[in-house]
Amino acid sequence: METKPDLNIDRSVGDFHYDVDYEFDAGTGLTEKTIDYISDVKEDPDWIREFRKEALRKFNSMPMPTHWASHDLENIVFDNIRYYLSQGTQPKRSWDDVPEDVKRTFERLGIPEQERKFLAGVEAQFDSEAAYSNIKAAVGEQGVIFVGSTEGLQKHPEIFKKWFGKVIPTGDNKFSALNSAVFSGGSFIYIPPGVKVKHPLQAYFRINAENFGQFERTLIIADEGSEVMYMEGCTAPKFETSTLHSAVVELVALKGAKIQYITVQNWSANVFNLVTKRGLAHEEAEIKWIDCNIGSRLTMKYPGVIMKGRKARGEVISIALAGDGQHQDTGAKMVHAADETTSNIVSKSISIGKGRSTYRGLVQIGRHLKGCKNNTECDALLINTDSRTDTYPAITVRGKENACQHEASVSKISAEQIFYMQQRGISEGAAMSLAVNGFVNDLVQQFPMEYSVELKRLIDLEMEGSVG
Amino acid sequence: MSLKIENLSANIGDRQILKGLNLEVPKGQVHAIMGKNGSGKSTLAKVMAGHPDYEVTGGSVTLDGLNLFEMQEPDQRARAGLFVAFQYPMEIPGVTIANFIRAALQARLPEGEELDAVEYYEHLYKKMDSLKIDRKFTSRAVNEGFSGGEKKRCEVLQMAMLNPVYAVLDETDSGLDIDALRIVSDGVNAMRSPERGFLVITHYQRLLDYIVPDVVHVMVDGRIVMSGDKNLAHKLEAQGYDWVEKEILATA
Incomplete structure (x- = not known):
């Protein structure tokens, strides 16, 4: 077969890796010793070391959730995974100081360029630790804190400790327990009262090593009346063996604050992506998750919002693309815990070939509440007949003065439709891209421009790659 | 210069539909094929376009000497200048007419070249106006919820925009009332060249x-x-197809 090296690089943007010498390596497998190693390297305070060990006990005692989730989870061999790899715990403030091998990875992914163009701050994580972290001076002067989780816990313990692990308790699920035991990296963000950060803050998570687990931990606190948009991107090279990504993300929006959290992930097809994301919205606060899941072997992710204060608002916009051999198990959780809270879930999934998409939703409105509203829309697009899609909405609405609306649809792109488009001169891959982009278009219009362009490009590449 | 079909045979599954068909359409001419249901007319259109359900078992089709069957993918044949207006055009949910035709035109440009959006819309609106298609249709999904007549007009619009060298119109008159038939025919006649x-x-x-x-x-x-010539069509209309079959049997 003819080889086209340039094209291959393009096709899977993140599929490359450089050999890197790691200064710190916790080895394979997970025991108390692994925890001590991580805590020593990171110079954790005692309460964190204890927090980690308690989490490890919970992780070990909890069963895999295969009574409802995919049995593919059983294929994760925890003993074969490396839980901590880094070249040091202190991120650099200038790209010039980032080690060459790491720097060229991020340059190839276009991160420094994006930073110059449109970002207020960037954190670039390479395996377990951030290699680079910086915010624009003007943003820092407003009192905005944007650092890694290690630095956050060491330098801002008064804010960190108050909220850490409060939105998502350690034992929320087996993978939040795992993350709590070995977490490293991720962002800590604090926005002072009334500060509206104009440009987005961005984190980029890069897995470089084989047999590796990335466990970043992100905590964002938006103080009263503040606003922030945070975006994360992720890639990993394709290895023969599986890689684990298990993050925990906690958001706290205090009275009247607004947080928008955007994910555009493009994991390679060997990654188990098992992430817990939840936000706590106080009175009149607003939390919006925009979640685009492309790639991975199995993604399980259900971003949630707990609307704790009156008139709080939660929103999840989710796009999942399951290519051949992939399973996107995604959805949303909306917990209404105060009067007049409103939530909106829009989920669009695309399954191609033997790809599989599952939507799981949970909406709870308690009996004693009034004036609460939820709207849920789940749309699925199936491209060719092998695809599978499932919807599991769990909606519990009690009390007479609350309203809930649920709509679901399934549409199909058949071989006949692809043929029709091809007869007009459009290639098979471009025809599928066109159908997929058309399907998600109304959601993508809500993204910042740079990200909608990026998402469109990822969809095009994925479709091109899915043509036999 | 012609669209030349020589001794073409094709199957769907085990069933042979085309049985050594010969036909030549010189450039600049309009040829009509008439025949009863099930005679293989629509199959001919689909086989030329490269529909995956049909297997070509013999013969050839050339476009100005270019062998169509050396092009595997339907989109290659389309870009080589072949257009088929289908009897039952597919609905493409989520893809607007404007984006669809734009992607089809873009696919004809050399790599790295971008279609000029302003020129494109000017051109599109002009063609829509002449086919009496409301400009609002640009933002509607291709054929979704269209009436039979709207679908056929949309096919002719695509043909007008894509400017093919050879166009096959498969039962473009079916489902059209007399006004729509006139509009569609005017659209086709305007393209005769x-x-x-x-x-x-x-x-x-x-x-x-x-x-x-x-x-x-x-x-x-x-x-x-x-x-x-065209009088043959009148004769078929008046007398049906039975005499044709009898005549063939007599000469066979």
Whole structure:
């Protein structure tokens, strides 16, 4: 077969890796010793070391959730995974100081360029630790804190400790327990009262090593009346063996604050992506998750919002693309815990070939509440007949003065439709891209421009790659 | 220069539909194929376009000497200049007419070249106006929820925008009322040119009053069995197809 090296690089943007010498390596497998190693390297305070060990006990005692989730989870061999790899715990403030091998990875992914163009701050994580972290001076002067989780816990313990692990308790699920035991990296963000950060803050998570687990931990606190948009991107090279990504993300929006959290992930097809994301919205606060899941072997992710204060608002916009051999198990959780809270879930999934998409939703409105509203829309697009899609909405609405609306649809792109488009001169891959982009278009219009362009490009590449 | 079909045979599954079909449409002419249901007219259009359900078992189709069957993918054949207006155009949910035609035009440009959006819309609106298609249709999904007539007009719009060298119109008159038939025919007639050939497949003579053919062919059981001028169409309309079959049997 003819080889086209340039094209291959393009096709899977993140599929490359450089050999890197790691200064710190916790080895394979997970025991108390692994925890001590991580805590020593990171110079954790005692309460964190204890927090980690308690989490490890919970992780070990909890069963895999295969009574409802995919049995593919059983294929994760925890003993074969490396839980901590880094070249040091202190991120650099200038790209010039980032080690060459790491720097060229991020340059190839276009991160420094994006930073110059449109970002207020960037954190670039390479395996377990951030290699680079910086915010624009003007943003820092407003009192905005944007650092890694290690630095956050060491330098801002008064804010960190108050909220850490409060939105998502350690034992929320087996993978939040795992993350709590070995977490490293991720962002800590604090926005002072009334500060509206104009440009987005961005984190980029890069897995470089084989047999590796990335466990970043992100905590964002938006103080009263503040606003922030945070975006994360992720890639990993394709290895023969599986890689684990298990993050925990906690958001706290205090009275009247607004947080928008955007994910555009493009994991390679060997990654188990098992992430817990939840936000706590106080009175009149607003939390919006925009979640685009492309790639991975199995993604399980259900971003949630707990609307704790009156008139709080939660929103999840989710796009999942399951290519051949992939399973996107995604959805949303909306917990209404105060009067007049409103939530909106829009989920669009695309399954191609033997790809599989599952939507799981949970909406709870308690009996004693009034004036609460939820709207849920789940749309699925199936491209060719092998695809599978499932919807599991769990909606519990009690009390007479609350309203809930649920709509679901399934549409199909058949071989006949692809043929029709091809007869007009459009290639098979471009025809599928066109159908997929058309399907998600109304959601993508809500993204910042740079990200909608990026998402469109990822969809095009994925479709091109899915043509036999 | 012609669209030349030589000894073409094709199957769907185990069933042979085309049985050694010969036909030549010189550039600049309009040829019509008439025939009963099940004679293989629509199969001919799909086989030329490269529909995956059909297997070509013999013969060839060339576009100005270019062998169509050396091009595997339907989109390659389309870009080589072949257009098929389908009897039952597909609905493409979520893809607007404007984006669809734009992608089709973009696919014809060399790599790295971008279609000029302003020029494109000017051109598109002009063609829509002449086909009496409301400009609002640009933002509607291709054929989704369209009436039969709207679908056919949308096919002709695509043809007008893509400017093919050879166009095959498969039962473009079906489902059209008399006004829509006139609009669609005017659209096709406006495209008649020495640089283009048309193959018009139809069941009824009616369409040929509007799109007057240079040659009329009769198809029976996967072959062209008789050819003549436009008067042949009138004769078929008046007398049906039985006499054709009798005549073939007599000469066989």
